[in-house]
Amino acid sequence: MDATDQLLQGFLNLLTVKNLLACFIGSxxxxxxxxxxxxxxxxxxxxxxxxxVGMGPETGLIILxxxxxxxxxxxxxxxxxxxxxxxxxxxxxxxxxxxMTKQGRGGAALAMAAIGSFVAGTIGIVGLQFCAPFLGAAAxxxxxxxxxxxxxxxxxxxxxxxxxTPIKGMVMFGLGFWISGIGLSPLDGVPxxxxxxxxxxxxxxxxxxxxxxxxxxxxLVVSIQTYVPPIMAKVRLRDLYPxxxxxxxxxxxxxxxxxxGFFMGLLPGPSTILSTFLSYSVEKRISKTPxxxxxxxxxxxxxxxxxxxxxxxxxxxxxxxxxxxxxxxSAIMLAGLRMHNVLPxxxxxxxxxQVFWTFIAAMYLGNFILLLLNLPLVGLxxxxxMTRPAILMPFVSIVCLVGTYSMRNSFFxxxxxxxxxxxxxxxxxxxxxxxxxIISVVLGPMLEVNLRKTLVMFDGSLLPVFGRPLAAVFLxxxxxxxxxxxxxxxxxxxxxxSA
Amino acid sequence: xxxxxxxxxxxxxxxxxxxxxxxxxTGSVQLGFASLSQPRAGLFPFFAGLMIVIASxxxxxxxxxxxxxxxxxxxxxxxxxxxxxxxxxxAGWIVAMPTLGYVVVTFAAVLALAxxxxxxxxxxxxxxxxxxxxxxxxxxxxxxxxxxxxxLLG
Numbered sequence: 325m326d327a328t329d330q331l332l333q334g335f336l337n338l339l340t341v342k343n344l345l346a347c348f349i350g351s352x353x354x355x356x357x358x359x360x361x362x363x364x365x366x367x368x369x370x371x372x373x374x375x376x377v378g379m380g381p382e383t384g385l386i387i388l389x390x391x392x393x394x395x396x397x398x399x400x401x402x403x404x405x406x407x408x409x410x411x412x413x414x415x416x417x418x419x420x421x422x423x424m425t426k427q428g429r430g431g432a433a434l435a436m437a438a439i440g441s442f443v444a445g446t447i448g449i450v451g452l453q454f455c456a457p458f459l460g461a462a463a464x465x466x467x468x469x470x471x472x473x474x475x476x477x478x479x480x481x482x483x484x485x486x487x488x489t490p491i492k493g494m495v496m497f498g499l500g501f502w503i504s505g506i507g508l509s510p511l512d513g514v515p516x517x518x519x520x521x522x523x524x525x526x527x528x529x530x531x532x533x534x535x536x537x538x539x540x541x542x543x544l545v546v547s548i549q550t551y552v553p554p555i556m557a558k559v560r561l562r563d564l565y566p567x568x569x570x571x572x573x574x575x576x577x578x579x580x581x582x583x584x585g586f587f588m589g590l591l592p593g594p595s596t597i598l599s600t601f602l603s604y605s606v607e608k609r610i611s612k613t614p615x616x617x618x619x620x621x622x623x624x625x626x627x628x629x630x631x632x633x634x635x636x637x638x639x640x641x642x643x644x645x646x647x648x649x650x651x652x653x654s655a656i657m658l659a660g661l662r663m664h665n666v667l668p669x670x671x672x673x674x675x676x677x678q679v680f681w682t683f684i685a686a687m688y689l690g691n692f693i694l695l696l697l698n699l700p701l702v703g704l705x706x707x708x709x710m711t712r713p714a715i716l717m718p719f720v721s722i723v724c725l726v727g728t729y730s731m732r733n734s735f736f737x738x739x740x741x742x743x744x745x746x747x748x749x750x751x752x753x754x755x756x757x758x759x760x761x762i763i764s765v766v767l768g769p770m771l772e773v774n775l776r777k778t779l780v781m782f783d784g785s786l787l788p789v790f791g792r793p794l795a796a797v798f799l800x801x802x803x804x805x806x807x808x809x810x811x812x813x814x815x816x817x818x819x820x821x822s823a
Numbered sequence: 824x825x826x827x828x829x830x831x832x833x834x835x836x837x838x839x840x841x842x843x844x845x846x847x848x849t850g851s852v853q854l855g856f857a858s859l860s861q862p863r864a865g866l867f868p869f870f871a872g873l874m875i876v877i878a879s880x881x882x883x884x885x886x887x888x889x890x891x892x893x894x895x896x897x898x899x900x901x902x903x904x905x906x907x908x909x910x911x912x913x914a915g916w917i918v919a920m921p922t923l924g925y926v927v928v929t930f931a932a933v934l935a936l937a938x939x940x941x942x943x944x945x946x947x948x949x950x951x952x953x954x955x956x957x958x959x960x961x962x963x964x965x966x967x968x969x970x971x972x973x974x975l976l977g
Binding site for chain 2: 495502544749
């Protein structure tokens with residue numbers, strides 16, 4: 325079967341009540357998550373993980389991606405209307421979006437952001453559809469050495485993109501790998517760090533840990549912050565029509581944002597956020613009137629909003645083709661797929677092609693649903709964003725508690741979730757990034773198996789890695805990136821001393 | 824919490840993580856990692872512990888040099904009270920669940936959380952508690968077949 329036939333088969337698989345409902349629920353919940361300041365896509369995806377277990381891999385994947393994708397759409401609503409980003413990837417849209425609202429053009433900004441997101445999402449899905457199987461086929465030649473060196477490169481790139489805190493990122497990687505090692509060791513079944521506890525002998529489950537670190541931490545942070553009711557501008561359906569000039573000026577930024585986002589998504593790190601900043605700076609740099617940026621330029625809204633949607637699709641490629649997540653939401657998705665005994669990676673396209681193609685079909689449909697949801701229902705979503713934490717957070721807390729308990733009907737897991745939430749609060753207080761920990765917990769077992777296999781294969785030395793071209797490229801790149809990071813840190817330190 | 828106490832907290836937290844790293848390191852040595860050509864169960868946690876032990880002192884020194892990190896939230900006395908209350912509610916949910924069952928415990932937990940988060944009066948918190956406990960029971964137990972503990976209502 326060629327790609328077109330498989331995609332058609334994917335659409336046929338999608339046409340079940342369960343999958344269509346999953347597509348709608350994922351997109352709808354994602355949009356709500358996007359508009360609600362404080363509740364992020366990673367937290368919501370972890371809340372939903374336990375509930376997707378009984379649904380089958382395609383349906384589970386559709387829901388989780390719908391949430392991630394939808395949150396990128398919804399994030400712009402509060403950025404534009406209230407100047408409060410619903411989601412980190414929509415921070416940049418506040419700058420010009422809110423200025424447009426103050427000038428009475430908020431409706432047009434919302435409409436063009438939604439249309440730009442739709443265009444970018446579609447371009448991203450087409451890119452995913454063609455690139456993932458291609459990369460997957462190339463990755464069939466990967467052995468333990470290639471996987472090991474590629475993961476090393478990804479981890480070092482992630483540290484480099486951790487912003488001001490690469491050292492704290494390294495601490496979190498170490499903690500994550502250690503947590504992933506608790507329980508029986510993968511190759512010889514030796515119990516590690518289980519302290520004789522029955523709950524720990526099978527290791528720390530991913531869901532309680534992730535729900536704690538994302539969900540419970542978020543609840544605790546919101547509970548101690550003072551709530552200031554936002555003042556929201558009203559938008560009517562007729563306000564959503566952009567004028568001809570706004571529509572014309574949005575076309576190129578939407579396309580540029582799509583391309584930037586897609587390629588940024590292929591990189592490790594918070595690509596949805598970084599892509600918006602890159603898109604904004606590109607738009608400003610090539611504009612004939614850069615001085616008007618920050619005063620209500622539609623290019624400054626459409627470009628970044630397109631980029632963050634496309635980046636979601638780009639970041640699905642390493643996950644689906646190699647089985648290696650580059651960001652926290654894709655790590656959660658990997659955990660979800662594993663729960664369904666579906667292992668993403670090169671063999672996904674040969675062993676379970678229906679999962680991949682149904683997912684692609686669902687993304688086309690989900691993207692369309694999101695456009696339909698986001699234009700006429702913008703008023704409803706804006707009102708949801710006004711929900712007080714005192715009403716929202718008790719409900720979210722119960723979803724966290726029930727979701728975690730229901731994974732294995734285990735109260736031990738709920739305790740793990742609560743402890744993780746409290747520790748997550750401390751991580752957040754002192755700016756230890758949680759994404760490296762989550763990614764390393766998910767990838768730890770894979771890294772360990774490949775490390776041990778490589779060491780046995782090469783008799784305890786990593787030098788023979790250079791005899792394998794791909795592994796040599798990955799390892800050299802990792803060493804170069806690490807060297808550049810050390811050099812940059814040393815230079816910054818020297819500059820600080822001389823100042 | 825003023826910035827000086829925040830810095831002390833940050834350093835103490837860094838030391839706690841360092842202690843975890845040392846535990847990981849010593850624990851993995853006890854597990855044994857044999858040789859690099861025949862690695863055993865302790866090798867991987869050893870590398871993990873090594874990362875923590877190397878990086879956390881640098882993070883601590885960085886914090887001291889920079890005078891501590893600014894945070895998006897401040898842990899004041901009131902905040903500690905709210906946090907303790909929230910955690911107590913979560914813990915109570917677990918402890919009381921087997922005896923009292925899902926609906927009763929969730930009703931009480933939502934009521935307590937709503938009051939802790941400052942929802943005024945009693946009508947709104949009570950309505951929220953009834954709606955949340957019943958709606959989530961129907962959704963999770965009846966529609967998603969999650970088999971929640973029945974307790975008193977069993």
